[in-house]
Amino acid sequence: MVEIAVMGYGTVGSGVVEVLHKHAESIAGRAKAQIHVKYILDLREFPGSPYEQKFTKSFEKILSDTDVRIVVEVMGGLHPAFDYVKACLEHGKSVVTSNKELVAAKGAELLKIAQKNNLNFLFEASVGGGIPIIRPISQCLAANEVVEIAGILNGTTNFILTKMIREKTTFEETLALAQKLGYAERNPAADVEGLDACRKICILASLAYGKHVYPEQVHTEGISGIRPADVEYAAAWGGVLKLIGQVKRMKNGKIQIIVCPMFLSRESQLANVDDVFNGILVRGDSTGDVVFYGKGAGKFPTASAVVADVIDCVKHFKARKYLYWDDGSADYVENYLDNHVSLYVRAVTDDETLAFQNIENQIGAVTRLTRKGADPGEIAFVTKQATERELRQGLKTLLGLGVQVQNTVRIGEL
Amino acid sequence: MVEIAVMGYGTVGSGVVEVLHKHAESIAGRAKAQIHVKYILDLREFPGSPYEQKFTKSFEKILSDTDVRIVVEVMGGLHPAFDYVKACLEHGKSVVTSNKELVAAKGAELLKIAQKNNLNFLFEASVGGGIPIIRPISQCLAANEVVEIAGILNGTTNFILTKMIREKTTFEETLALAQKLGYAERNPAADVEGLDACRKICILASLAYGKHVYPEQVHTEGISGIRPADVEYAAAWGGVLKLIGQVKRMKNGKIQIIVCPMFLSRESQLANVDDVFNGILVRGDSTGDVVFYGKGAGKFPTASAVVADVIDCVKHFKARKYLYWDDGSADYVENYLDNHVSLYVRAVTDDETLAFQNIENQIGAVTRLTRKGADPGEIAFVTKQATERELRQGLKTLLGLGVQVQNTVRIGEL
Numbered sequence: 001m002v003e004i005a006v007m008g009y010g011t012v013g014s015g016v017v018e019v020l021h022k023h024a025e026s027i028a029g030r031a032k033a034q035i036h037v038k039y040i041l042d043l044r045e046f047p048g049s050p051y052e053q054k055f056t057k058s059f060e061k062i063l064s065d066t067d068v069r070i071v072v073e074v075m076g077g078l079h080p081a082f083d084y085v086k087a088c089l090e091h092g093k094s095v096v097t098s099n100k101e102l103v104a105a106k107g108a109e110l111l112k113i114a115q116k117n118n119l120n121f122l123f124e125a126s127v128g129g130g131i132p133i134i135r136p137i138s139q140c141l142a143a144n145e146v147v148e149i150a151g152i153l154n155g156t157t158n159f160i161l162t163k164m165i166r167e168k169t170t171f172e173e174t175l176a177l178a179q180k181l182g183y184a185e186r187n188p189a190a191d192v193e194g195l196d197a198c199r200k201i202c203i204l205a206s207l208a209y210g211k212h213v214y215p216e217q218v219h220t221e222g223i224s225g226i227r228p229a230d231v232e233y234a235a236a237w238g239g240v241l242k243l244i245g246q247v248k249r250m251k252n253g254k255i256q257i258i259v260c261p262m263f264l265s266r267e268s269q270l271a272n273v274d275d276v277f278n279g280i281l282v283r284g285d286s287t288g289d290v291v292f293y294g295k296g297a298g299k300f301p302t303a304s305a306v307v308a309d310v311i312d313c314v315k316h317f318k319a320r321k322y323l324y325w326d327d328g329s330a331d332y333v334e335n336y337l338d339n340h341v342s343l344y345v346r347a348v349t350d351d352e353t354l355a356f357q358n359i360e361n362q363i364g365a366v367t368r369l370t371r372k373g374a375d376p377g378e379i380a381f382v383t384k385q386a387t388e389r390e391l392r393q394g395l396k397t398l399l400g401l402g403v404q405v406q407n408t409v410r411i412g413e414l
Numbered sequence: 415m416v417e418i419a420v421m422g423y424g425t426v427g428s429g430v431v432e433v434l435h436k437h438a439e440s441i442a443g444r445a446k447a448q449i450h451v452k453y454i455l456d457l458r459e460f461p462g463s464p465y466e467q468k469f470t471k472s473f474e475k476i477l478s479d480t481d482v483r484i485v486v487e488v489m490g491g492l493h494p495a496f497d498y499v500k501a502c503l504e505h506g507k508s509v510v511t512s513n514k515e516l517v518a519a520k521g522a523e524l525l526k527i528a529q530k531n532n533l534n535f536l537f538e539a540s541v542g543g544g545i546p547i548i549r550p551i552s553q554c555l556a557a558n559e560v561v562e563i564a565g566i567l568n569g570t571t572n573f574i575l576t577k578m579i580r581e582k583t584t585f586e587e588t589l590a591l592a593q594k595l596g597y598a599e600r601n602p603a604a605d606v607e608g609l610d611a612c613r614k615i616c617i618l619a620s621l622a623y624g625k626h627v628y629p630e631q632v633h634t635e636g637i638s639g640i641r642p643a644d645v646e647y648a649a650a651w652g653g654v655l656k657l658i659g660q661v662k663r664m665k666n667g668k669i670q671i672i673v674c675p676m677f678l679s680r681e682s683q684l685a686n687v688d689d690v691f692n693g694i695l696v697r698g699d700s701t702g703d704v705v706f707y708g709k710g711a712g713k714f715p716t717a718s719a720v721v722a723d724v725i726d727c728v729k730h731f732k733a734r735k736y737l738y739w740d741d742g743s744a745d746y747v748e749n750y751l752d753n754h755v756s757l758y759v760r761a762v763t764d765d766e767t768l769a770f771q772n773i774e775n776q777i778g779a780v781t782r783l784t785r786k787g788a789d790p791g792e793i794a795f796v797t798k799q800a801t802e803r804e805l806r807q808g809l810k811t812l813l814g815l816g817v818q819v820q821n822t823v824r825i826g827e828l
Binding site: 019020023026027030031129130131132135136139142143144145269272284285286287288289290291292293294295298300301303304305306307308310311312318 | 434437444445543544545553559683686699700702704706707709714715718722726732
């Protein structure tokens with residue numbers, strides 16, 4: 001029998017305990033050992049819970065109990081999760097977490113401690129919920145160079161964008177609906193401003209290229225500035241608007257990484273990933289494109305990914321799973337303004353003909369987009385490819401020439 | 415350093431040697447050991463090959479060389495592959511294979527020998543080429559009960575069907591094109607008659623439910639009977655026509671498994687898997703639907719999956735990977751005629767009005783489909799759900815009532 005502790009009894013934590021209970025027999029068969037939850041750490045009281053006896057408010061009790069060989073951290077947040085996880089690894093306990101904030105901020109440091117102590121630190125559930133992605137990238141694609149990873153990594157924003165596209169509603173209306181349905185939190189900033197997606201692409205980038213990428217190194221834009229007009233222009237252009245996290249390795253060893261809304265062609269393998277679903281495209285030099293698709297969040301998908309990691313820990317007490325990356329560095333991420341992009345631009349002007357003359361003078365030929373019911377003076381176009389810096393400078397000069405830019409969205413090449 | 419042998423220097427075998435050579439450094443980093451190809455077994459001569467020194471025609475030489483710890487079998491076919499693989503496992507060598515025919519026919523037997531000798535027998539490349547699917551099912555979904563697996567498992571037939579849909583060409587024309595492009599073999603039977611897809615769904619079913627399913631137990635229909643009219647009716651019905659391999663566990667412990675063309679709703683997560691791509695849907699009780707998508711064949715996708723298995727072998731000389739299933743049994747597969755299905759039917763009749771009266775009398779209410787340019791007397795409809803046996807019997811009686819059935823396709827519920 002293997003004793004474990006679960007830290008945090010929220011949505012995911014209670015799901016983990018339930019999955020371990022419900023599938024106890026088949027899990028024992030797969031792990032070749034019974035898995036027994038000895039403690040559940042939570043500061044709250046759960047009177048009447050069938051697991052009442054297991055609850056504790058004392059982390060020290062878990063830490064000092066040498067019977068506990070695996071600790072599941074599903075509290076979320078950076079503190080005290082980081083201190084707890086670090087202490088567990090330093091005390092000879094393997095750790096499984098679903099905490100993307102923790103892995104994105106402290107992954108390299110924790111992996112190093114795990115390696116030193118010959119323990120496992122696993123986090124399949126931190127990206128894509130129940131979609132297996134960490135393991136396929138680290139194992140199955142071991143014989144590939146990863147050329148690029150791009151994904152719809154946040155279900156909340158994908159739900160909002162899908163609704164805006166289908167039902168022509170505003171961002172604010174749709175966010176309110178998402179909150180009502182429980183898909184968005186009362187404070188939706190981490191989702192809608194792209195931070196959640198940013199943490200996930202950081203984890204995938206760190207894993208794929210072996211060097212930590214910190215969220216603060218990544219240019220991140222959310223979807224709160226997206227207007228129905230932008231969604232309509234995306235359709236007029238022949239595509240859809242999605243919030244994408246993307247990373248590519250450059251020839252100079254640096255990486256390009258960004259989180260932002262993008263226009264995707266309808267042919268893109270991510271264009272049909274709708275509603276709360278996530279889709280992650282991994283482009284390998286040998287495998288070509290492989291796409292992983294499923295619900296990226298939710299109690300049971302996430303819990304089952306956590307439990308799968310626990311089973312893997314049990315099976316690998318002797319042979320450590322190879323998951324590792326080095327510390328990051330300040331110059332590892334290319335400035336996003338140096339990336340070559342093409343931009344969709346929505347603007348207003350008093351004089352369309354003159355406006356397009358000026359636009360062409362400042363930033364070269366553009367492809368004009370139109371939509372039914374456009375506001376008076378509204379224009380929209382897609383630029384040629386250039387460095388983002390050049391394009392932004394060109395757009396800035398337009399302000400003095402009677403063209404007020406209202407929104408820009410990058411054109412994704414996926 | 416780990417010495418390996420590669421048996422078979424065809425498309426996949428030469429890809430394996432090339433990937434091992436090209437990515438030697440990163441592979442050594444991941445495997446924590448250099449991997450060195452000591453022998454390549456092939457009966458043909460490869461004069462001038464950079465690997466000329468490694469070629470041998472003697473399997474005995476490989477078998478008796480105790481330095482060789484891993485053997486890659488990429489010869490294909492059942493014999494002599496089975497005898498060679500069995501002998502390798504009995505002589506203490508782990509085996510990696512891409513040979514679906516071998517795994518589908520002899521998986522349980524070979525896994526048993528591997529287990530007895532504490533060796534690995536890995537076959538990620540046997541299903542889905544470069545798409546990771548064996549490992550995710552066996553590991554990441556360890557905390558799930560697999561409710562159902564359904565997939566587009568054969569790229570050749572998917573290419574043919576996609577072309578038939580888009581370009582309104584006949585099966586025969588499109589097959590000839592696929593052969594010209596190298597997507598279909600000169601003898602295309604294994605692909606177009608569904609046998610290849612059948613082997614793959616057998617492997618997935620065996621893995622997911624722990625008991626061997628043999629290809630001869632699976633009702634298998636290919637696509638050679640599909641006419642452009644059927645493709646058009648699929649569109650009229652609101653979907654697409656795909657060759658699907660599907661398995662579900664029933665409450666009585668048996669399984670329903672079938673390989674056949676199906677109408678899929680456009681909303682289905684497999685409906686947009688086009689061209690030579692494969693898509694595999696795994697429905698877990700906790701994760702919900704997870705879809706894996708990518709190129710299911712090809713030299714480098716398949717080779718990189720083989721190499722990933724080799725790396726895994728090297729990392730797990732001590733801890734065996736848990737891949738196992740039991741022998742099958744004759745009564746394990748439900749007779750497909752007892753499955754509840756709804757059928758699309760295309761028929762000809764001299765008297766449409768009378769025909770639909772008779773149809774309703776024999777098999778109940780149906781949904782009628784129409785298409786532009788239908789042949790004189792051509793009718794098409796979709797039945798209600800019933801057991802396949804009842805529907806087939808009903809259709810048989812129609813022949814005596816002036817309705818000649820020309821083709822039927824099952825309606826997929828995916």
